[in-house]
Amino acid sequence: MCACAAGFVLLMLACSNKDSDENNSVDKGYVSGVITDTQGKPIAGAEVVIDNTMIYNSNLLTNSDAAGKYKVKLNGAFTWSASASFRKNYNGRNYKFHLQPDNDGGFTSDGAVRNFSWKLTGQRPESSTSFYGSWIQLQSEIGSEILAEDVDFILTPDGPLVDGSTGQAITKRGGAPQTYSYFKLMDIPLGRYKVKARHQGVYLTLKNLINNESGTEITLNFEPEIVLTGLVCDNCAVLEYKS
DSSP, X not given: OOHHHHHHHHHHHHHHHHHHHHHHXXXXXXXEEEEEOTTSOBOSSOEEEEEESSSTTOXXXXXXXXXXXXXXXXOSSOEEEEEEEEEEEETTEEEEEEOEESOOXXXXXTXXXXXXXXXXXXXXXXXXXXXXXXXXXXXXXXXXXXXXXXXXXXXXXXXXXXXXXXXXXXXXXXXXXXXXXXXXXXXXXXXXXXXXXXXXTEEOEEEETTTOXXXXXXXXXXXXXXXXXXXXXXXXXXXXXXX
8 A cells, every 4th residue: 555545544544533532522511412313414403301310300401403413511419311312204294213322321410422323223222122113013803813923914115214215125923922022013114115914825904903094905104103092102003914
């Protein structure tokens, strides 16, 4: 490698390290960070909640700026935790997304850095049953003996996903009995999908219980919020299947 090329590489690495250091440098008495989307670009207007873990309902709130940055002053002999979310319009609906922290640990008023990023899928840190992706509640026809764990649900993206990326076809089955995912399809990247269900080589009839669309193939949009008897969920859908 020639001297000029080597120098350029070292310069780029130095700039990269400087940006990383700035994003992770603790400013005493403050919590700060950067919020980015799935492509690493800044998210403006994301809501950041700095929760006082010692005093109920005494949160500090702020929003990220145009560069995706936020900064909040801390005080008192308290411990804190940070969370962040943002809203995005997609196919005529307004969705709320929880963001992934680079560090989900608590911190004191001495200060901390907590960066957040948008993930379409993956487990959230607060619970083994919480995911960044959307999910579908399944329901079989009354009297049916077909279990969701024996059905292939085939989801084919109908246009870009919510972040503008190109999705991939997904085949999922409901979870096993006595698990949280029983009669559920979990952690699906939010998008609009064409959905089919196949059992032992035969395609079943599906019905969207929110808009009553039915057929062996239906177009599915996740709902920002569903409130039904026995079910309250966000970024979800409810499907019935029958032979």
